Amino acid sequence: MAPLSVSLIQSALHWEDPQANMAMLEEKIWQLSGPVDVIVLPEMFTTGFTMNASSVAEVMGERTFRWMKQMSAQTGALLLGSFIAKENGRYFNRLLWMEPDGQFKTYDKRHLFRMANEHQAYSPGSVRLVGTWKGWRICPLVCYDLRFPVWSRNGWDAENNRMNYDLLIYVANWPSARVTQWDALLKARAIENLSYAVGVNRTGVDGLGIGYDGHSAIYGPRGEVLGFEEEKETILSATLDPKILAQYRSRFPAWMDADSFEIK
Numbered sequence: 001m002a003p004l005s006v007s008l009i010q011s012a013l014h015w016e017d018p019q020a021n022m023a024m025l026e027e028k029i030w031q032l033s034g035p036v037d038v039i040v041l042p043e044m045f046t047t048g049f050t051m052n053a054s055s056v057a058e059v060m061g062e063r064t065f066r067w068m069k070q071m072s073a074q075t076g077a078l079l080l081g082s083f084i085a086k087e088n089g090r091y092f093n094r095l096l097w098m099e100p101d102g103q104f105k106t107y108d109k110r111h112l113f114r115m116a117n118e119h120q121a122y123s124p125g126s127v128r129l130v131g132t133w134k135g136w137r138i139c140p141l142v143c144y145d146l147r148f149p150v151w152s153r154n155g156w157d158a159e160n161n162r163m164n165y166d167l168l169i170y171v172a173n174w175p176s177a178r179v180t181q182w183d184a185l186l187k188a189r190a191i192e193n194l195s196y197a198v199g200v201n202r203t204g205v206d207g208l209g210i211g212y213d214g215h216s217a218i219y220g221p222r223g224e225v226l227g228f229e230e231e232k233e234t235i236l237s238a239t240l241d242p243k244i245l246a247q248y249r250s251r252f253p254a255w256m257d258a259d260s261f262e263i264k
Helices: 018-029 063-075 143-147 176-192 242-251
Strands: 004-010 038-040 078-087 090-098 104-108 131-133 136-142 167-172 196-201 203-205 211-213 216-219 225-229 234-240
Touching: 004 018, 004 196, 004 216, 018 063, 038 167, 063 078, 063 090, 078 136, 078 167, 090 136, 104 136, 136 143, 143 167, 143 176, 167 176, 176 196, 176 211, 176 216, 216 234, 225 234
Parallel strands: 004 038, 038 078, 136 167, 167 196
Antiparallel strands: 004 234, 078 090, 090 104, 131 136, 196 216, 203 211, 216 225
């Protein structure tokens, strides 16, 4: 594993306007200085956190998919972000993992935010995604998933003699009213999983009048802050060091004392 450069795009979003959001985010992507390995966009980055799924949903392979494929190919980076997908008559808050050669993976948000009736508009996912990029094992999750540590629990992969993942990523639309909880939980996920953890949140006010304060962050495995930004629109970047991760896991192998369980 070589060092991994990660950039988070913290931005306001145009309400239910995919074309405007993709144009705006494309401009921000081209502001990145130097090569980057992973680019992370917010949850529902084409629309904002809307429950009007039938109005803005897309099937796989359409506009958002093609745009992410193009951006990944042009930057040479793994591109991550979630959008509203329609499949077999159901709607999903779907994270798309897009690689420069067009290879892709998907993760459907498991924990749906019932306080906004997300569970009534969307169907939950059931399978966690852990993918490999440039030797790093990466687990991307979505917003409300952050509150449920069992779903993100890291563990030991005996077959490959390594931990299940090295980097935990959350894409979010996390409102300012609960941003202190976002701060605490994201840091905790890094510490308890002996992993780098990053989270990108949006800014601005959405079409429902809900405000967002950003607080996108990058944490090391001890909970050390490698990058943090509050309210302003920005690109937050850091380079993750695999040697630091390996050394800490070797000196402090807390995973060996973790409780074993299965998720059903």
